[in-house]
Amino acid sequence: MIKEKVVKCECTIIHNDIVEKTRKEMPKDETLYDLAEIFKIFGDSTRIKILYSLFKNEMCVCDISALIGTTQSAISHQLRLLKQAKLVKYRKDGKIVYYSLDDSHVKSIFNEGLRHIEEN
Amino acid sequence: MIKEKVVKCECTIIHNDIVEKTRKEMPKDETLYDLAEIFKIFGDSTRIKILYSLFKNEMCVCDISALIGTTQSAISHQLRLLKQAKLVKYRKDGKIVYYSLDDSHVKSIFNEGLRHIEEN
């Protein structure tokens, strides 16, 4: 016996019109990937805490780790990701590095998220 | 030799006033965790695509997998997560299950995210 099961498309398109209509309305794949990338950044409580820390004041790495209660190293690693995502910026003053928010949408995105939580 | 290095707090709080002020303004930890959980859900392109699929019409599992180009099984697993996060709801019609959006904030959150992308 060569093959016991017939290989078949496991899925039948039931509502072809809706599928095609929706396909045309979808943003292009690249956009959706980028969108997922940004939310992936927000999907970690350490990073959320870092961003919240910076809502009103700039802070140095040391301050942030003390505030959040995590290793300086861990914070530094996460700040690198936030930098890459253009969510924070920094300025150096001697050996101290001050980080601050670099995006105006973070607050509104967080607020929308909070509203979802509150309703559930 | 028992210990070569002296264990020390690796971090000095430099700006104690800012740290304390910020600590008081932070949402409580539980809220921040919940917030991260929601964004974690949005942080996957398959789930983003599913949610976008449902922006204008309800769709059955088969339609969604055909549209997105992923296994029915993978879609089904992801729909479970979206259900748990109360982002989608469903209705059954015979053996067909129709899914639809169950949250009014998804669109505005996505739009804010898109605005961030457009600026970078």
Next chain:
DNA sequence: TTGTTATATGAATAGTTGTTCACATGTTTA
């Protein structure tokens, strides 16, 4: 210069997660 402090970073590790595969469940149809 030497020691100290603030921050960055590579490597290793443990934990998490998305997909696949095989199969179960439940519904419809012949």
Next chain:
DNA sequence: TAAACATGTGAACAACTATTCATATAACAA
């Protein structure tokens, strides 16, 4: 009833990720 079909789900696996540890870098202080 048996076969076909839509969907759900547990287990396994591969890929990814957050933290830790050790150490590097760079600026300052003595």
